[in-house]
Amino acid sequence: xxxxSQRQELPGRLAAFKVPLLFLLVILIGAAGFYFYTSxxxxxxxxxxxxxxxGVYNLYPDYTTAAISVATILRYYNDERVSFSALKNEFPxxxxxxxxxxxxxxxxxxxxxxxxxxxxxxxxxxxKYKNRKINEIKKYIKKDIPVIVIQQKRLxxxxxxxxxxxxxVVIGVxxxxxxxxxxxxxxxxxxxxxxxxxxxxxxxxxxxxxxxxPKDDLVQNLPKPGNTLxxxxxxxxxxxAYDIIGAAGRARAAAAAADAxxxxxxxxxxxxxxxxxxxxxxxxxxxxxxxxNNPGFELMPPLFQFxxxxxxxxxxxxxxxVSRARDVFVNELVPANKDLDKTxxxxxxxxxxxxxxxxxxxxxxxxxxxxxLYEMIMRTYQFEGRYEEAIDAYMPYFKLDPDNExxxxxxAELRDPKLxxxxxxxxxxxxxxxxx
Numbered sequence: 440x441x442x443x444s445q446r447q448e449l450p451g452r453l454a455a456f457k458v459p460l461l462f463l464l465v466i467l468i469g470a471a472g473f474y475f476y477t478s479x480x481x482x483x484x485x486x487x488x489x490x491x492x493x494g495v496y497n498l499y500p501d502y503t504t505a506a507i508s509v510a511t512i513l514r515y516y517n518d519e520r521v522s523f524s525a526l527k528n529e530f531p532x533x534x535x536x537x538x539x540x541x542x543x544x545x546x547x548x549x550x551x552x553x554x555x556x557x558x559x560x561x562x563x564x565x566x567k568y569k570n571r572k573i574n575e576i577k578k579y580i581k582k583d584i585p586v587i588v589i590q591q592k593r594l595x596x597x598x599x600x601x602x603x604x605x606x607x608v609v610i611g612v613x614x615x616x617x618x619x620x621x622x623x624x625x626x627x628x629x630x631x632x633x634x635x636x637x638x639x640x641x642x643x644x645x646x647x648x649x650x651x652x653p654k655d656d657l658v659q660n661l662p663k664p665g666n667t668l669x670x671x672x673x674x675x676x677x678x679x680a681y682d683i684i685g686a687a688g689r690a691r692a693a694a695a696a697a698d699a700x701x702x703x704x705x706x707x708x709x710x711x712x713x714x715x716x717x718x719x720x721x722x723x724x725x726x727x728x729x730x731x732n733n734p735g736f737e738l739m740p741p742l743f744q745f746x747x748x749x750x751x752x753x754x755x756x757x758x759x760x761v762s763r764a765r766d767v768f769v770n771e772l773v774p775a776n777k778d779l780d781k782t783x784x785x786x787x788x789x790x791x792x793x794x795x796x797x798x799x800x801x802x803x804x805x806x807x808x809x810x811x812l813y814e815m816i817m818r819t820y821q822f823e824g825r826y827e828e829a830i831d832a833y834m835p836y837f838k839l840d841p842d843n844e845x846x847x848x849x850x851a852e853l854r855d856p857k858l859x860x861x862x863x864x865x866x867x868x869x870x871x872x873x874x875x
Contacts, residue, residue, distance in 0.1 A: 482614040482615065483577040483580060483581050483612050483613075483614055484612075484613045484614055484615050484616075485580055485581050485611060485612060485613075486610060486611035486613075486620060486629075487580060487583050487584075487585055487610045487611060487665070488583075488665050489515065489664065489665020489666040489667065489668065490511060490515045490585050490608065490610045490622060490665065491511060491514045491515060491666070492511070492622045492628035492629075492670075492671070493507050493510055493511060493514075493622075493624065494507060494622065494623065494624035494625060494626075494627065494628065495624065495625055495626070495627055495677050495680045495681060495684060496627070496628070496671075496674070496677075496680075496785045496786045497786060498684070498740070498743060498786070503527070503530050503531065503543070504605035504606040504607070504624050504625070505530040505543040505544075505546075505547060505606050506523070506526040506527050506529070506530040507606070507624040508547075508587045508606040508607065508608050508624075509526055509529075509530060509547055509550065509551075509587075510523060510526055511585065511608045511622060512551075512585060512587065512608070512651055513554075515585055515664055515665060516652075516653055516661055516664050517661050517662040517663075517664065517666075518554070518653070518657075518661055520554070521554070529546065529550060530543045530546060530547070531543075544560075544589065544647060544649070547587075547649070547651075548560060548649065551651035554657075555653060555654050555656060555657035556651040556652060556653055556654060556657065557651065557652055557653075557654055558649060558650065558651045559649060559650050560647060560648065560649030560650075561575065561647070561648060561649075562646050562647055563575065563588075563641055563646045563647065563648055564641055564642075564643060564646035572638055572641065572648075573612065573619065573634055573637070573638070575648065576588070576609055576612060576619075576648060577612050577614075579650050580609065580610075580611065580612045581612075583664065583665075584650050584652050585608050585609065585610055585650070586608065586609040586648055586649075586650050587606055587607075587608055587609075587648065587649050587650070587651075588606070588607055588608075588609055588621075588641075588647070588648045589604060589605070589606050589645050589646070589647040589648075590604060590605070590607065590640035590641055590642075590645050590646070591603060591604055591639075591640045591641070591642055591645055592604060592605045592625065593626070593640075593681075594636060594639060594640065602685065602688075603645070604642075604644065604645035605624070605625070606624075607621045607622065607623040607624070607626075608621060608622045608623075609621050610622055610629065611629070617633055617634040617635075618631050618632065618633060618634070619631070619632045619633075619634065619637045620632075625680075625681045625684065625685070626677055626678065626681055627673040627674065627677030627678075628670060628671055628673055629670045629671075629673055630673055630677070631673075671785070674784070674785040676735055676738045676739075676785060677785075679733065679734070679735025679738065680735060680738075680739065682733060682735075683730050683733050683735055683736060683739060686726045686727075686729040686730045686733070687726070687727075687730045687743075687747055689726045690723045690724075690725075690726035690727045690729075690730065690747070690750065690751070690754075691723075691750070693719050693720070693722040693723035693726065694719070694720065694723040694750065694753075694754055696719050697716050697719035697720045697723065697754075697757070697867075700712065700715060700716055700719065700867070701716055701863060701864055701866075701867035702863075704863075704866075704867065707866065708866060708867055712867070713867065713868065713869045716867045716868060717758050717868060717869070720754045720757050720758045720868075721754075721758060723750075723751075723754045724751060724754045724755060724758070727747055727748075727750065727751030727754065728751070730747050730751075731747060731748065731751065738783065739783070739786075740781075740782060740783050740786045741775070741778060741779050741781055741783070742779040742780065742804075744775075745772065745775055745776070745779055745809065748767060748771060748772060748775075749767075749768070749772055749809075749811075749812060749815065751767070752764040752767035752768055752772070752815070753815060755767070756815070756818065756819060756822065757864050757867075757868055758868055758873075759868055759869070759873035759874050759875050760875055761819045761822050761823060761874050761875060762819075762875060763875075764815075764819055765816065765819040765820075768812060768815050768816045768819065769816060772812055773812065773816075776808050776809060776812050777807055777808055778807045779804055779807050779808065779809060780804055780807045781807070800843070800845060803840070805839045805840060806839070808839055810836045810839040810840045810843070810846075811836075813832065813833055813834075813835045813836040814833065814836060814846070814849070816832040816833075817829045817830075817832045817833035817836075817849075817853070818862065819832075820832055821853070821862065822862065822865060822871075822874055823874060824871075826853055826856075826859065829853055830850070830853050830854065833846075833849070833850060833853065837850075
């Protein structure tokens, strides 16, 4: 075939391929369009209004972050059927356990479902969420559903820290600023994380998110979610308070462990038991010193300052440093035993409302004063066998709480030599020879 004939056939061959090529092009464009349509997510720049904050400003870190986060969700939906004390019992302190907070996590899902809520949860470290952690959270934020996440407590969390992970509630996401807004019990209200920092906080054992929202039947019985209150500005004291409250929690835990050990001893303690009891009390004192010496301590509410000084002196007394303890009680705390229910900027006056009778006696305030202080002064004299001085020191208690049966019983023991007995803590610290 000559060249002229070939040139004449070429357009025909091209025409034969034109239809299949156009068809293939349409398919490729359609596939690309479908992928773009299904994968594209419009930017989210949204802050949920009216999510209540419970945490560092009102001293709710006395509660676990699980209990606080659950309370945040309940109160956002104006659901007040379950009290804070009940939530504290439902979600106990897991600070001394290793690994995932899975016990409270599973409890929370069951709890919400039993209360009439729908729930959804995922592990954000699963491969399919590798680059989509915040995208999963955004799905709910834009629907005004707060999201609970379980993460590392802070970016500077150390391996030696007692609390490595905790719960926080996401209340806002801003794609334009690449920021996540959270209510964090320890760091503060509407606290800001960058996307990059927020994602770094997920690690094995602390990488969950879950949401809960009322089912239709429950919605009918609840007011509209949220409230009309604007979010309070996050105060600079929050970060200092985080360190202070963390150390205070460790002090409380060590002292509680010492007290539990002492109560478990039925007869005379062994040398090993005495040594461990003293070690735990000294550990508690060390943490209390860390609290009191923190530059932010004086910014904390009067009650918080008072408690920590009193519990620190109480531990001093229980390692035999009775004179030092009495000096704190008499010279520092008696003058400060007033206006303990006053607030400081950014703080509310909220404390544990436990049903435990002993805890109620420890924490009770009357007209802004704490009667229990005078029991502690009395104990310093009782430890030394100075009963007349112990009685005199105890009498101011009854000006504040004259009908307290426990206190009246103690007074009767002090007055009657036949009823007097050595407090068990004297045995646990090694006997009267330890008292200085």
